[in-house]
Amino acid sequence: MIQFDAVHKRFPNGTTAVHDLTLRMPEGGVTVLVGSSGCGKTTTLRMINRMVEPTSGTIRVGGKDVTRQDAAELRRSIGYVIQQAGLFPHRTVLDNIATVPLLLGHGRRRARAKAAELLETVGLTAEAGKRYPHQLSGGQQQRVGVARALAADPPVLLMDEPFGAVDPVVRTQLQDELLRLQKELSKTIVFVTHDVDEAVRLGDQIAIFRTGGHLVQCASPAELLARPADDFVADFLGAERGLKLLSLKTLAGVPQGPAPEGEAWTLVLDAADKPLHWASKDGAEIPVRPLKDGDSLLAALDESIASPTGLVARVDAAGRLTGVTSRDDIHRHAGQAHSEARVAA
Amino acid sequence: MIQFDAVHKRFPNGTTAVHDLTLRMPEGGVTVLVGSSGCGKTTTLRMINRMVEPTSGTIRVGGKDVTRQDAAELRRSIGYVIQQAGLFPHRTVLDNIATVPLLLGHGRRRARAKAAELLETVGLTAEAGKRYPHQLSGGQQQRVGVARALAADPPVLLMDEPFGAVDPVVRTQLQDELLRLQKELSKTIVFVTHDVDEAVRLGDQIAIFRTGGHLVQCASPAELLARPADDFVADFLGAERGLKLLSLKTLAGVPQGPAPEGEAWTLVLDAADKPLHWASKDGAEIPVRPLKDGDSLLAALDESIASPTGLVARVDAAGRLTGVTSRDDIHRHAGQAHSEARVAA
Amino acid sequence: MTIDWSWIGDHTDDLTSLTLSHLQAAMTAVFLGVLISLPLAVVAHRIRPLRGFLLGVSNVLFTIPSIAIFVLLLPVSGLTRTTTVIGLTVYTLVVLLRNTVEGLDSVPAKTKEAAKAMGTRPLRTLLTVEFPLALPVIMAGVRIATVMSISLVSVATYIGDGGLGQLFTDGFQRNFPTPVIAGVVLTILLAVVADALLVAVQYVLTPWRRRRA
Amino acid sequence: MYELFKNLGTWLTSGANWSGSDGIAHRLAEHLQYSLLATLIAAAIGLPLGLLIGHTGKGAFVAINLASFGRALPTVGLVVLVFLAGGLSMLPVYVALVALAVPAIVTNTYAGMTAVDPEVRDAARGQGMRGHQVLFQVELPLALPLIMTGLRLALIQVVATATIAAYVSFGGLGRYVFDGLAQRDLVQVLGGAVLVAVVAVALDLLLSGLQRFLFRHRTA
Amino acid sequence: ASGITSLDSQGSSSGGGGSSKGGVTIGTANFTENQVLGYLYAAVLRKAGVKVKVRPNLGTREIVIPALKAGDIDLLPEYQGALLNYLAPKDDSAEPGTMQNALTLAMPSGLQVLPYGQAADSDCFVVTRETARKYGLTTLADLAKQNGKLVIGAAPEVKKRRVGAIGLKEVYGVEFKEFKSLDSDGPLVKGALKKGDVDVANLFTTDTDIAADDWVVLTDPKNLIPSQHIVPLIADRVADDTVRKALARIGNVLTTAQLTELNRLVDKDKKDPEDVANDYARQHGLA
């Protein structure tokens, strides 16, 4: 657990980067810091591993005041993924990852072995380990950055806009990977971004900052979307706040019925019961995107709008049709999600 | 009009950047080129003003083969907005904008006057004209880039990821401005981006490229969203394709009825008939976001989900309630939008 | 101006020993120059106010005519190789110090930050991150300093040293171009070879720069 | 040592030493004349060369290596060689000084040109500038700070080395160094050396001030 | 055959009081005649069983004399007049014997001059045949008739030396239009004389160019210019009997004419000074 108590940071030039911050970041959870440029996200993050020293207030990691610890040692115990990777250009990928184990005196052999393992964990081949950072794509470099931060198996991970520089497709991949890793390793993660969608996707809680270093609201994504504390937060979350909330809910509990037969449109299946497309009586075909229980209500709504019948085809893990869900059922659950979030807030 | 005929570009190092491209970019319209990194968007754009010479095929601008024209003169007649502005760091903003008029021999006085005018057009103060580019924010620099490209009043404008480097809020502003300018000046614009939302927002037609310089599909945004030519295009457009299509349709034609009275929830108005919030019988209040005719179906759907009644409050230009629209009506129109798009494709 | 090839044929031994002596003087000076400029550059890099001062001093030293330096050094180090080497070392500083400071400046702040954030202490950061990354710029300085020193060794003929420079005095005294031409050509050759060797050294020392896209 | 520096002070400040054809003022003027002329000639050779390779991107390898080759030319050897070939005149001195200055000017000009952001160069072409317009309106102004640095470097070296003129009987501040040496007048030797250093540093400061003034609008 | 040797990293070791056992390092100034003399000294010393090393090209006395004191070198071929002028500028002895006495008196501690040899090489002032004819010059005194018209070229030190501008003015009342600082009987001063950049040049009598170019040596009726016999300047520490005897032999054998011829071999025939010296020593049974 990371605990900020009345933390204030004023730079020598007079800028107040963080204003009287009190914030709890739960153990094993992902806390996302968002806010527009210059609102103090990076500063907040960097005070945790003492890259920046607070002007006043205390910060405790795992109950211990960080200022009471040797800065270099503290940093070795906290993984830090820097904006745009910040890799060492003169070291191979493997040696980059082995940095902290080496600093901890683990011996070159053991450090390299650990690094090779992590390379795999973040989805890179052993061959990539021998290359230099500039020989990797942006997304691969980000992966190396994450691997390097994980190398000493630190309980805490700080990530400063780690996926900022890569294109949207790769970004989604990296986010998926992070979620998977988090499930496996359950680190305490502090994640900075200025992309709301990323925050909603990754965060167990989201802290929104306003320029001047003020924390405006800190809550779970659902609460935030349902009950923004003020107009600033609402604007920040964007116009499609209602829909975004649906991305947090899965189809799992939404009822399904049998597919319609003998009506204007029928759902055509293949021999293995997998949905192929919608077919109309006059021979028109419209593609279908079958959904699983784990897919979000947002995906369901999207599909129900695209579907000529308003019905969403649902399948099991093997892709076999289990039934269809109507637009109304989706909406009912969507409404429910909203009221739940409102109540929770 | 810009016409590509069987255009092929192979770089000396063997990379094929553009593969057998035949494409028409209509006069007075915005053609957006999208695709993942390295797919040949920039190369395509730069062949229009001969910054890159095609290996084979012909490109005509306004009916005239570009290779038949003097390259420098051709470029002066085509506005070019470069990724991250590409401003001249040693010239004031005003002189940056005056570049092409000066090259055309317009005389310093006239060129500066024109530049000052354009400064206003793109929403910058006269004071900003005296500064040097590095003294402006990213967004302001982009504006200067656009102004510079407009300075000679060229009929054609090439824009290469002009808004790539600015944060999302400023980006939206710049897009709005471009749409406004386009309405005023109706240039033939070729716009490169890798952001699908930006493409959908700005494009009259969107051309999707795949790595290797292959044009996969070129169609209006609505057609594209409704009928992606293949999985590549579908993936590229993203999961919420169905919903994105709704952002292209306005509420204008969707019917509305009177607000409900005496039911579980009532819509509370102020003295001037402006909607305030939804109130339940037991005193709960839920915020309302009233929509105008010009707002999109997507916004309406979002609001209807957030609304406890599924109803969307609609207002006139002055903000006075005109009626409410039900979720079903929204869906009906959404479905209609999809079928229209499908038919058009 | 004709070259007396038989003179060259008769003097290959002398030319060889002069060349070696020339090279030794230049290399020792560059080596010492590097040794001195590295710590000074670190100081200049870290302590801004001292930078101007240190670079200024190296600049001024560079402008002092060599004869004056030798005359001042004679009471201290006499008519020895030491005097030559000290003089040359003083001249190398201007290039070495500037380039080393620039090299350290050129290390991306991000990378230094990364090292710090991993828990690397300052000295280790300097040795394992800053110096290696500054190496290309430092080496550029070493190359210039080497070439410059090789060309400058000849000024030490005033004190009876000066390697190939002795050939200049000799040819000058006797109105005899052959030794002068031989001296000039050998000096340039030496510089070119030394430069090429340094390029090779740099290639070996900076594996990460080899396959730049 | 103390005595030496006291005498040095007297030598430098005595009015008699400043006047006449052998006076400091005259020698200073000669020294400046040699240095500035040599640097000017070097600039006339090095600048166009550096600009050309920088602009076209061609011949860089050859030019940079030639420059390094030029740096290796031993000044004394060059002076002697040109003297033996052509007899007693200022020619050997100018040849040697120009050879000394050209490399610094070429390499810095070239470095300045390559440091111009390719995006900006691209933008210039994209706005319809022709080759020479790109060169003179964009590349040259942007490369100017580094070009100036090169000129400063060259000038310092030339000023410091122009003492060589006295080696072949001409004037300049080197006269004091060589005469002092011959006449066993250490004060005169050091006086000459100090004056050379002062001139070099003063010129450098002047130019760097000018540079700072000219490019005060630029970012760091 | 080695005309030029590099400076080795080791200086000479200074053996105990007056012993050449540890070897002798001979220095020479940077003009050819002095080098020839240095190698001649080396040849005779080697014959006497002394280990010798020659360090040629050592610049001016300002550099060489301190080096001699400091032990970087031990022995130097010198010229009576010039050395005396260096050590005792006010002394105006003109006879070889009195000069030798004066030198002995002026000698700094630790150094001594050995007996001078018969060869001499004096300063002289020369003009071209054409200049001599034009102004009717045969003696130094004639120069006074052209006061303020003529340009003299000489090494820088000559300007402030008695055997030079100062003496010429005092003794003959000569005033030049300009003094050009050139070199000591080197290519600069000779080139300048040839080209007409200077009218009068300060050379050495052993210079073979004087005869070759048909230059006129102005006579010195008032004995301003002392004859300069060649004299070994040596550090006490190596001046033992072996060395003294060997150097005395060469001093007695070598004549001015022979020295001039040796200079010619080096300057004109481009022979190495060392070879020239060794050949001479062998021919005269000195080596």
Ligand SMILES: Nc1ncnc2c1ncn2[C@@H]1O[C@H](COP(=O)(O)OP(=O)(O)OP(=O)(O)O)[C@@H](O)[C@H]1O
């Ligand atoms: N070392 C510093 N000295 C002075 N001011 C600083 C320093 N570092 C940051 N600031 C200022 O503190 C404020 C907060 O900076 P911070 O980097 O924490 O913002 P951020 O939220 O991370 O912004 P971004 O999204 O742009 O990365 C900014 O106004 C910034 O200019």
Ligand SMILES: Nc1ncnc2c1ncn2[C@@H]1O[C@H](COP(=O)(O)OP(=O)(O)OP(=O)(O)O)[C@@H](O)[C@H]1O
């Ligand atoms: N001058 C060149 N020489 C060789 N290959 C080039 C050159 N310019 C571009 N390419 C290659 O051609 C391909 C297409 O490049 P282009 O710049 O058109 O892509 P893009 O779609 O604009 O990509 P991005 O989104 O990254 O800007 C790429 O593989 C690129 O590496």
Ligand SMILES: [Mg+2]
């Ligand atoms: Mg930040």
Ligand SMILES: [Mg+2]
């Ligand atoms: Mg591009």
